[in-house]
């Protein structure tokens with residue numbers, strides 16, 4: 001018999017593992033979270049922190065299960081931030097309580113507006129030009145501005161709010177390629193084993209042929225852009241003529257207090273190995289065309305190469321509609337699909353747990369502690385580009 005019998009072990013302290021651990025511990029489960037690098041690293045710290053309501057997907061013509069299933073998420077997160085949810089995020093911060101959809105003018109702008117209105121009906125709230133925020137007015141933007149009732153969170157603070165109360169149960173694993181061996185070596189037997197290690201899930205499932213059967217995962221590469229100093233705080237999807245925004249702009253602060261604009265959307269949709277200059281060029285073109293008063297003459301640029309890793313979607317180049325869980329008995333391989341979906345992933349895992357919380361709490365101090373991750377803007381290699 002194993003020395004330590006616990007309820008649940010989770011591998012991977014990104015948003016999926018952290019949300020699950022926090023919730024399980026709060027319910028009284030004896031749970032351990034093992035991390036191979038740093039807490040919140042991987043996609044979670046690289047994310048833009050947007051808690052999507054589905055508006056962006058509806059605009060992209062994806063008024064489907066995804067737009068519907070995601071629409072319940074902002075309220076769940078807001079409740080958690082008020083300290084009234086299934087997890088307690090009262091120590092986490094908003095970067096912004098809402099954001100904007102900026103639809104450039106002209107014929108295409110009108111068409112886009114029509115599509116969005118048809119898709120979302122009364123949920124579209126157009127902001128009259130006189131009421132536009134000063135920063136959008138001063139950017140030289142011409143077109144339609146739509147208010148989006150979607151929060152943007154400060155992800156480092158979310159990571160800490162989830163991890164800190166249960167930090168003693170988040171430990172470091174030195175043999176991430178051999179998770180089952182690690183448990184055995186440390187005399188740990190868990191009634192449920194959960195993998196939330198993103199890209200590593202498939203590699204681990206391959207250790208046991210019956211686990212790999214039917215497990216399908218996809219990678220979608222991004223080369224995100226960053227520049228500093230940013231002129232002001234802005235949280236907006238700047239749309240163009242394709243089904244992806246030209247740029248999704250979020251603002252973050254380095255540990256030295258400098259503002260950074262982090263650019264996703266079409267400017268970032270390219271191979272991670274692509275020359276960084278391609279991102280800068282696409283971003284520059286977008287700003288010159290749609291926000292010509294944004295001064296880029298004296299900024300430094302950087303890129304963040306990263307894959308989105310998800311369960312396999314049936315529609316090519318797109319993401320699954322909800323989180324994915326591949327279960328074999330009491331072993332579960334999971335991808336939340338979006339940061340936004342972390343609460344739904346844990347709900348679905350709870351449906352699979354056929355056990356009651358044991359209400360004992362094992363002391364895991366025999367395992368090394370895990371450290372928090374750095375932000376991409378603090379780690380970036382900045383270049384001054386012409």
Ligand SMILES: Cc1cc2nc3c(=O)[nH]c(=O)nc-3n(C[C@H](O)[C@H](O)[C@H](O)COP(=O)(O)OP(=O)(O)OC[C@H]3O[C@@H](n4cnc5c(N)ncnc54)[C@H](O)[C@@H]3O)c2cc1C
Pocket residue numbers: 011012013014015016017034035036037038039040041042043044045046047048049050051052173176177179196197198200201204222224264306307308334335336337338339340341
């Ligand atoms: C650039 C970018 C921007 C995004 N922006 C948004 C957004 O604004 N809103 C949104 O909703 N979603 C966004 N997403 C998607 C979202 O970030 C991801 O869906 C989510 O963070 C995935 O969380 P995760 O916990 O599954 O994986 P990750 O965050 O990648 O975490 C996996 C963790 O597991 C660890 N690990 C790996 N293997 C092992 C192992 N064997 N043992 C132990 N630990 C292991 C890793 O070190 C890592 O810490 C974005 C994604 C990207 C890439």
